[in-house]
Amino acid sequence: MSQLVAGIDSSSQSTKVVLVRAEDGVVVDQASSPHPVGTEVDPQAWWEALQLAGSGLLDRAAAIGVGGQQHGMVALDADGAVVRPALLWNDLRSAPQIADVIAHFGGEQQTADAIGSVPPASFTVTKLRWMAENEPENAERTSAVMLPHDWLTWMLAGGPGSGAEMVTDHGDASGTGYYSPARRDWLPEVAAWALGRGPGGPAPQLPRIAGPGEVVGTTTGGAQLSAGTGDNMAAALGLCLRDGDVVVSIGTSGTAFCVTDSPRADPTGSVSGFADASGRYLPLVCTVNASRILSVTARLLGVDHDEFAALALAAEPGAGGLTFLPYMDGERTPNRPTATGVLSGLTSGVQREDLARAAVEALLGSLGDAIDALGVVPGRVLVIGGAARNPAVQQLAPAVWGLPVEFPVPGEYVALGAARQAAWALSGADEPPAWAPPETTAFTADPTPVVRRRYDVLRDRTADWTESRA
Ligand SMILES: Nc1ncnc2c1ncn2[C@@H]1O[C@H](COP(=O)(O)OP(=O)(O)O)[C@@H](O)[C@H]1O
Numbered sequence: 001m002s003q004l005v006a007g008i009d010s011s012s013q014s015t016k017v018v019l020v021r022a023e024d025g026v027v028v029d030q031a032s033s034p035h036p037v038g039t040e041v042d043p044q045a046w047w048e049a050l051q052l053a054g055s056g057l058l059d060r061a062a063a064i065g066v067g068g069q070q071h072g073m074v075a076l077d078a079d080g081a082v083v084r085p086a087l088l089w090n091d092l093r094s095a096p097q098i099a100d101v102i103a104h105f106g107g108e109q110q111t112a113d114a115i116g117s118v119p120p121a122s123f124t125v126t127k128l129r130w131m132a133e134n135e136p137e138n139a140e141r142t143s144a145v146m147l148p149h150d151w152l153t154w155m156l157a158g159g160p161g162s163g164a165e166m167v168t169d170h171g172d173a174s175g176t177g178y179y180s181p182a183r184r185d186w187l188p189e190v191a192a193w194a195l196g197r198g199p200g201g202p203a204p205q206l207p208r209i210a211g212p213g214e215v216v217g218t219t220t221g222g223a224q225l226s227a228g229t230g231d232n233m234a235a236a237l238g239l240c241l242r243d244g245d246v247v248v249s250i251g252t253s254g255t256a257f258c259v260t261d262s263p264r265a266d267p268t269g270s271v272s273g274f275a276d277a278s279g280r281y282l283p284l285v286c287t288v289n290a291s292r293i294l295s296v297t298a299r300l301l302g303v304d305h306d307e308f309a310a311l312a313l314a315a316e317p318g319a320g321g322l323t324f325l326p327y328m329d330g331e332r333t334p335n336r337p338t339a340t341g342v343l344s345g346l347t348s349g350v351q352r353e354d355l356a357r358a359a360v361e362a363l364l365g366s367l368g369d370a371i372d373a374l375g376v377v378p379g380r381v382l383v384i385g386g387a388a389r390n391p392a393v394q395q396l397a398p399a400v401w402g403l404p405v406e407f408p409v410p411g412e413y414v415a416l417g418a419a420r421q422a423a424w425a426l427s428g429a430d431e432p433p434a435w436a437p438p439e440t441t442a443f444t445a446d447p448t449p450v451v452r453r454r455y456d457v458l459r460d461r462t463a464d465w466t467e468s469r470a
């Protein structure tokens, strides 16, 4: 009988676990469990969600891999206990510290050259700096810093007091801001600086960075553990990407990314120059407002996802003149951490259908900007994530982007990619197993450039607005 491996996606909203056949990646079982709402979460909640979702699955796996939301700051004291709740990727309170980081490296290009990115507030380095400035006693007590996925891998290996090694991978390490994608190594002195430790001050312990396909430990139940990775890197593995593919993920975050052979160093801050989980690189553009644009609008309209899609599809392109700039929770790309949403073009003739349509066009406008910022000519655009299931997104994406778009069969591609990494580690091979890429459905439509033009005007007109959030 084929061996089974498990893949975990500990993402913003929930933990998902898939149990798959190591030989071909066929899913035999899966489960999920929700996370608390908010941008500051006690990591214990992820551990409890993992145990709930993994119950009856993890004990059947010969190897396990963990994919996790990137960037979250898990600060640990000398005993391995968490110092404070984790600050997540979508917690933008550390926006003022971005300037400190850029000044530390001596400018935008120097920052991008050193750490692969001009870090938005999502990156761990800005969060450490925020803690040093606002909670110096917590910064002082911090003896090790981990990320959500590697903390969970460590917990599976036994956690504090067990002697288990702390291990991460290049993909997730590259989202910290104290890792050099060019050198493929930590910059511990940057982590020490961020914690306010002064020149020559002690660096926090950082997990060892494992190579792709490495076995990094075993669970208390005897399953092998792979290094795990960030959720976007795991999705790239789960989709078995081809060169030229651009992935757009519409979950809590919106992301556009592709796999490349060399690292990126974008001084504008739009593209994060990540490493991937296979020894290559993963330039990525991320937005903070994504599927929530649709769910908030559906809530206002009092409808579920399917009714919302029907309303949006019943409206004309351009939503009766309504344009929605969807930076409701502040925004990361473009860097507008204090922004709020803007509805423009509201007339007394507005219909519910127009509001639904405007929300879908807003989501696609924002993600269209993300695809453009990536700066590659896509061979294929593949759309995944919870909101990729929405028929209005499927039908309108090719029209708003002016590109043919493919939707892989709905699946948990982050968890699947983590499982593929586990199967790779289990095999001891040089390459990940050659699982079949997912089936896709292609959507085409006549382009509606007026939608992007109106969106661009509203985005640019509001560029210097300074909002104070309620
Ligand atoms: N049919 C749908 N239409 C729009 N949004 C959807 C639909 N189904 C699920 N979602 C949204 O997808 C989101 C979850 O997506 P997911 O990719 O699992 O997120 P994450 O990985 O960030 O936790 C939820 O916010 C949910 O509202």
Ligand SMILES: O=C(CO)[C@@H](O)[C@H](O)COP(=O)(O)O
Pocket: 011, 012, 013, 068, 069, 070, 071, 089, 122, 175, 230, 231, 232, 251, 252, 253, 254, 255, 272, 284, 286
């Ligand atoms: O910050 C980023 C990428 O840089 C996000 O993509 C997070 O990794 C969270 O992902 P989801 O929970 O939305 O999948």
